[in-house]
Amino acid sequence: MPAHAIDAAPPVTKPGLWVALERALDRAFGPAANPLRNLGALGFLLFWVLAASGIYLYVRFDTSVDGAYASIEHLSRAEWYLGGVLRSVHRYAADAFVAVTFAHLAREWAAGRFRRFRAFSWISGVPLVWLMYASGIVGCWLVWDQRALFSALATAQWFDALGLGAEPMTRNFIGVGSVGNRLFSLFVFLHVGLPLALLAGMWAHVQRLGQPRTAPSRALALGTLAMLLAAALASPVQSAAPADPRHLPAMLELDWFVLFAHPLMYATSPEALWVLVAVATVALIALPRAARGAAPVTAQVSRADCNGCGRCVADCPYQAVLLGPRSDGRRGWQAEVLAERCAACGICAGACPSSTPFRSVRELVSGIDLPDLKVHELRRRLARALRRLAGRASVLVFACERAARSDALAGPGSAVVGLRCLGMLPPSFVEYALRRGAGGVLLLGCREGECAYRLGTDLTGARLAGAREPHLRANVPRSRVRVAACGAGEEAQAAAELVQLRRALAREPDNAHA
Amino acid sequence: MPSGASLAQLATYAAFGALLVTLSRHPAYHPVPAGDALLQVSIAHAGVRLHPCRRLSAQELAARAPNMRAAFKCPRRRSPVRVSVALDGRALLDETVAPSGFARDGLSTLYRRIPVAAGAHLLRVQVGDDLRAPHAGVLREFEVLLDAGQVLSIDFGPQRDGIAIS
Ligand code: HEM
Ligand code: SF4
Ligand code: SF4
Numbered sequence: 130m131p132a133h134a135i136d137a138a139p140p141v142t143k144p145g146l147w148v149a150l151e152r153a154l155d156r157a158f159g160p161a162a163n164p165l166r167n168l169g170a171l172g173f174l175l176f177w178v179l180a181a182s183g184i185y186l187y188v189r190f191d192t193s194v195d196g197a198y199a200s201i202e203h204l205s206r207a208e209w210y211l212g213g214v215l216r217s218v219h220r221y222a223a224d225a226f227v228a229v230t231f232a233h234l235a236r237e238w239a240a241g242r243f244r245r246f247r248a249f250s251w252i253s254g255v256p257l258v259w260l261m262y263a264s265g266i267v268g269c270w271l272v273w274d275q276r277a278l279f280s281a282l283a284t285a286q287w288f289d290a291l292g293l294g295a296e297p298m299t300r301n302f303i304g305v306g307s308v309g310n311r312l313f314s315l316f317v318f319l320h321v322g323l324p325l326a327l328l329a330g331m332w333a334h335v336q337r338l339g340q341p342r343t344a345p346s347r348a349l350a351l352g353t354l355a356m357l358l359a360a361a362l363a364s365p366v367q368s369a370a371p372a373d374p375r376h377l378p379a380m381l382e383l384d385w386f387v388l389f390a391h392p393l394m395y396a397t398s399p400e401a402l403w404v405l406v407a408v409a410t411v412a413l414i415a416l417p418r419a420a421r422g423a424a425p426v427t428a429q430v431s432r433a434d435c436n437g438c439g440r441c442v443a444d445c446p447y448q449a450v451l452l453g454p455r456s457d458g459r460r461g462w463q464a465e466v467l468a469e470r471c472a473a474c475g476i477c478a479g480a481c482p483s484s485t486p487f488r489s490v491r492e493l494v495s496g497i498d499l500p501d502l503k504v505h506e507l508r509r510r511l512a513r514a515l516r517r518l519a520g521r522a523s524v525l526v527f528a529c530e531r532a533a534r535s536d537a538l539a540g541p542g543s544a545v546v547g548l549r550c551l552g553m554l555p556p557s558f559v560e561y562a563l564r565r566g567a568g569g570v571l572l573l574g575c576r577e578g579e580c581a582y583r584l585g586t587d588l589t590g591a592r593l594a595g596a597r598e599p600h601l602r603a604n605v606p607r608s609r610v611r612v613a614a615c616g617a618g619e620e621a622q623a624a625a626e627l628v629q630l631r632r633a634l635a636r637e638p639d640n641a642h643a
Numbered sequence: 644m645p646s647g648a649s650l651a652q653l654a655t656y657a658a659f660g661a662l663l664v665t666l667s668r669h670p671a672y673h674p675v676p677a678g679d680a681l682l683q684v685s686i687a688h689a690g691v692r693l694h695p696c697r698r699l700s701a702q703e704l705a706a707r708a709p710n711m712r713a714a715f716k717c718p719r720r721r722s723p724v725r726v727s728v729a730l731d732g733r734a735l736l737d738e739t740v741a742p743s744g745f746a747r748d749g750l751s752t753l754y755r756r757i758p759v760a761a762g763a764h765l766l767r768v769q770v771g772d773d774l775r776a777p778h779a780g781v782l783r784e785f786e787v788l789l790d791a792g793q794v795l796s797i798d799f800g801p802q803r804d805g806i807a808i809s
Contacts, residue, residue: 157648157649157655221667225659292743295744296750297687299685300685300687303685356657359656360663374796375794379675379679380671
C-alpha cells in the first residue's frame, strides 16, 4: 500500500548481461567458488602459480643463449612428467592470467565501478595490464625458439618507432650470433624483475580496499589448478624450432593471449600500435574523471559519541576511516573519515556501538553517521513502521536500496525500512524491532558477491552469526530473523522469502515471542 | 551420480581450459606468405657531414670566451641517407631517411621487411649517403637464390665493405 511506502527511493536498474551470467554460474558453483565473482582473487592465485612453476623452471634453466633452448627441450621431453608439465602449467597460467584480468576489468567496467571512491582501484589497475604484457612477452623470449626471435624482433621494431636511442634495437636480432649472453641475461633479468613489479602493483591495487579478497575459495583454487594441470597434460606446450635469424617459418603457432600485438602491428604499423595503446591507456586512466558523478555525502564522526573502538575502521570497505588521536583533550582515539575515499554506504554506522536504538536519548547520535540517513532517522522510521505492525506473523523488512525492489513487500502485516546497504544496519535494530512489536524481521540484501559496497552482505551475516562485532545478541530468537539475498530484478524471490518467514512465524510456539 | 551442478562446473572449467589451449596456438600465424622469402633491410648509417669544418678567423676566436676557443667550427648536420632496393628490375623500396637527433647529426636508420617469392633473383641495392650528390653512392648487384622461409638481410656500412647481404 502506498501508505507503507519504502523510505528510500531505490536506484535499482535491470540486471545486465554480465550479472545474468554471474547468476547463472552461481547455480553451478555457488557464489564463493564462482569464477566470475572472484576474478581479482583468481588473478592473485594465477600469479602464485606462475611464481611457483617459474621458480622450478628457472632452477633447471640454462641462462646462456646457446643453452637455453636445449635446457627447456630437455624438460619438455625427457622430464615431461615434471618439468614439462610445469612448463605447460606456467604458460597456461599466464594465458589464464590475461583472460582473467580482462574479464575483471570488463566486470568492473560493466558495473560502473570506477567512479569517485573507486578511482584509486581503477587507475592503479591500468599499469597492471602493461606489466602483465611486458612480463608475458619477455617470458616467451626465454625459450629462444623461432617464436621468441619473431617476438623479440617485433618488440624491438615497435620500440624503434619511438626514435629513442641511437642504434636501432632491431639490429640486435639480425645477424647470426648477434644475440649474445649479455643481451640474453637482460631478458632473464627482465622476466624476474617485471613480474616482481607486477606483484608490487597488485599489492598497491588493493590498498584502498578493506578486507580485499586476494585468495579464492579452496574449491575455486583447486578447480582452477586441476584445470591448468589437465590442460598441461592434454596439450603440452612445445617449442618451435631453435631461433635462427636467417630463417622465418611460413607458419608460426602464436600464443594469442600474450603475443596478439605482433600480428596487429604487422597488419597495421608500429606507429598505429603505439597510438592504439596510448589512447587505450589514457582513456582507461581518464575514465574515472570523465564519469565523475555528483559529489556524494560522506560519513561524519561525532566526537562526543565515539569511544575510539575502531570497529568502523575494521568494517569500512574502502579504508575511508582511520583512528587518530582525540582532539577533545581526552586520552585515546577517535575516528576520522577521509571524505574522498568514502562511498557513503553507512557500513561504519552499522558497526558503531553508539548506534544502538536502545539508548534513551532524544536525539540518537552515532559515533559515525551518514548525514542524509542518520541512525536517529532510521530509528524514527522504524518506530513509525512498527506502529503499523502487530501479531506474531507481522514482519519488519530492513531493505538495502540496491537489492531487489522492496516497495511491494509493504502491506498489511509488513512494513519496510530502507537502508543504503544492509551492512548499515546495527544488529541491535533487529532486536529492537522484535521487542517493540514485530513478529519477525526480514533482512533484504543483495545476493552474495553482488554487494555494491563489497562487504555489506558478508558483514551482516557475520554479525548475525556472532562472528563479528557488533553481535546480534544471542538471546534474540534466530527463528524470527531471516536474511534474504535477492539482487536487483529478483523481486519475486524477495516476496517468496517474506511469505516463507510469515508462514514460519505463524507456526512458532507462543513462548518464542517472549 | 554426479549432480547437475558439478557437471556444469566441469563443463565451465573444460570450456576455459579449451579456450586456453586453443588460443595459445591457433589460429596459426603466417609471418610471410607461404612459399615466400623475406628481405630484411636493416641499415643504421650516418650520412656525410653537410658542411665541412672551417678554421675560425682570428676575430671570431677573439669574440669567444677563452675556454671556447677551438680552432675549428664543425657544423654537425648530416645528409639524409637514401636506400633503394630493386628485385629483377622492380623497385621494392626507395626511401630517404633523415638523420636522427635534434641537430640532425645522428644515424639514419631504416628497418623494413619485404616478402618476396622464393627462387633466383637479381637483387640491386643502392645506398647514397650524400644527398648533395644524388647520383653518387654505392650500388651493388647480387644474384641470389632464395629458399622459401629464408631471411635475407641487407645491411650497409663501411666496415662491411659497403653493401652486404647475409
Ligand atoms: C593484475 C591484474 C589484477 C589483479 C590481480 C586484480 C585484483 C583485484 C582484487 C583482488 C580486487 C579486490 C576484490 C574485492 O575484494 O572486492 C580488485 C578490485 C578492483 N579492481 Fe583489480 N586487479 C587487477 C587488474 C585490474 C584492472 C586492469 C582494473 C581496471 C582497470 C581493475 C579494477 C579494479 C577495481 C575498480 C576494483 C574495486 C572493485 C570494487 O570497488 O568493488 N583491476 N582487483
Ligand atoms: S560510509 Fe562509512 S563504511 Fe562506508 S565508505 Fe564511508 S566511511 Fe567507509
Ligand atoms: S565504531 Fe563508532 S565508536 Fe568505534 S571508532 Fe568508529 S565511530 Fe568511534
